[in-house]
Amino acid sequence: AQRVTQVQPTGSSQWGEEVTLDCSYETSEYFYRIFWYRQLFSGEMVFLIYQPSFDTQNQRSGRYSVVFQKSFKSISLVISASQPEDSGTYFCALSEPSGKLTFGEGTQVTVIS
Amino acid sequence: NAGVIQTPRHKVTGKGQEATLWCEPISGHSAVFWYRQTIVQGLEFLTYFRNQAPIDDSGMPKERFSAQMPNQSHSTLKIQSTQPQDSAVYLCASSSDWGGSYAEQFFGPGTRLTVL
Numbered sequence: 001a002q003r004v005t006q007v008q009p010t011g012s013s014q015w016g017e018e019v020t021l022d023c024s025y026e027t028s029e030y031f032y033r034i035f036w037y038r039q040l041f042s043g044e045m046v047f048l049i050y051q052p053s054f055d056t057q058n059q060r061s062g063r064y065s066v067v068f069q070k071s072f073k074s075i076s077l078v079i080s081a082s083q084p085e086d087s088g089t090y091f092c093a094l095s096e097p098s099g100k101l102t103f104g105e106g107t108q109v110t111v112i113s
Numbered sequence: 114n115a116g117v118i119q120t121p122r123h124k125v126t127g128k129g130q131e132a133t134l135w136c137e138p139i140s141g142h143s144a145v146f147w148y149r150q151t152i153v154q155g156l157e158f159l160t161y162f163r164n165q166a167p168i169d170d171s172g173m174p175k176e177r178f179s180a181q182m183p184n185q186s187h188s189t190l191k192i193q194s195t196q197p198q199d200s201a202v203y204l205c206a207s208s209s210d211w212g213g214s215y216a217e218q219f220f221g222p223g224t225r226l227t228v229l
Contacts, residue, residue: 035217043202045220091156098169099144099208101218103156 002027004094006104015113019079023092023104026073029053033095036064036077038088039106045091051075082111115139117221119205125227126195134190134224138207145188146218147180150202159203162188163210195228202226 003026013019025034036048049061051068058066067076079086089108093101118137126132138145147159149172160170162182173180177195182188192199202225206218 037220043223043225045204045206047217047219050217093156098161099163099218100146100158100161100169100172101148101156102158103148105155 002029002094002096002102004092004102004104006090006092006107008107009105010108010110012110012112013082015083015111017082019082019086019109019111020067021077021079021090021092021107021109022074023076024072024074025092025094025102025104027094027096029097031097034066034068034075035093035095035101036066037091037093038086039091040088048090049077050095084111084113086111117205117207117219119203119221119224121224122222123225123227125229127229128196129194132192132195132199132226132228134192134203134205134226136188136190136205136221137186138188138205139219140186141209142207142219143210144208144218145182146206146208147188147190148204148206150204150223151200156204159190192226195226197228200226200228 005024032053035050038046049064051059063080065078089106091106092104120135144163146161150156158172160180165182177193180190202223204223206220208218
C-alpha cells in the first residue's frame with residue numbers, strides 16, 4: 001500500500017528566508033512521481049513542482065526546488081526567498097502509475113512580512 | 114482556459130437527501146479524478162475516469178456513492194441518502210495523458226457539502 005507522511009504540521013519563516021518542507025513515502029512501485037501542491041486559504045489547490053522517480057536530478061521550477069533522496073524514500077520541497085503570498089498548506093502527493101494521488105497530511109506554512 | 118469547474122460551490126442537505134456534484138474538466142484532458150477532503154481524514158482519493166471510462170473506484174464508499182462521466186465535458190458524483198459523515202469538500206481534478214502516464218492534476222475549487 002502507498003503511504004505519504006508529512007511530519008511537520010506547521011511551519012513559519014520570515015520574508016526572504018528559505019523554507020524546507022519534508023515528506024517521506026512508501027511505495028512498491030518502481031516508477032512513480034512525487035508532486036507538491038499548495039492549498040490556498042480559499043481551498044484552491046495549486047500545482048508547484050514534481051519529481052519523477054527515474055530522474056536522479058533534483059527538479060527546479062522558479063523559487064521551488066526539491067531534494068530527492070530516493071534510497072531513503074524522502075523528498076523535501078525548498079522554497080527560496082519566501083514571501084507572504086507563499087503562505088498556505090503544502091501537500092506532498094505520491095502518484096501511482098495509474099495516476100491517482102495519495103496525499104500527505106499537509107504542512108501549514110506562514111510567511112511573516 | 115477556464116480551469117476545472119465545479120458546481121455548486123456550496124451545498125447544504127438534510128440527512129437522508131440526495132446530493133449531486135458536478136465537475137467540468139479542462140478541455141482536452143483525458144482523465145478526471147474525484148477526491149474528498151476532511152479535517153480528520155485529510156485528502157482521500159475516491160474514483161477516476163480515463164476517456165470517460167471508469168478505471169478505479171477503490172476509494173468510493175460501497176454504498177450510497179456513485180460517479181459517472183456521460184461525456185468528455187462533465188462528470189458527476191452522486192451521494193444518496195446523505196449522512197452527516199459525508200460532510201466534506203469534494204474536489205475534482207483533471208489531467209492530460211502522457212502516453213499512459215499522467216501530468217500534474219489541475220484541481221477545481223471544490224464543492225463544500227454540509228449534511229445537517
